[in-house]
Amino acid sequence: MRGEILGVERRRFWRDEDKLEIVMSVGVGGATVTQVPQRHEITRQQIYAWRHELKKKGLWSPDAGALFYQLDIPVAS
Secondary structure, eight states: OOOOOOSOOOOOOOOHHHHHHHHHTTTGGGOOTTHHHHHHTOOHHHHHHHHHHHHHHTSOOTTTTOOOOOOOOOOOO
């Protein structure tokens, strides 16, 4: 059995700053974990791997930039 190479292998080096910018762009303006990687020609799995890597290095926290709003809900009596 013979295999064919259908495309050029492309490996890119991403700096931590670039990874952090891409990871943090998820959710901005409603961007999903599917849309962000498409813009940067990477896979969704790469976003998850970078999140894990950046969290391990202490560069990213899931709670970073989280906004909490006070919500007043009337209680039904």
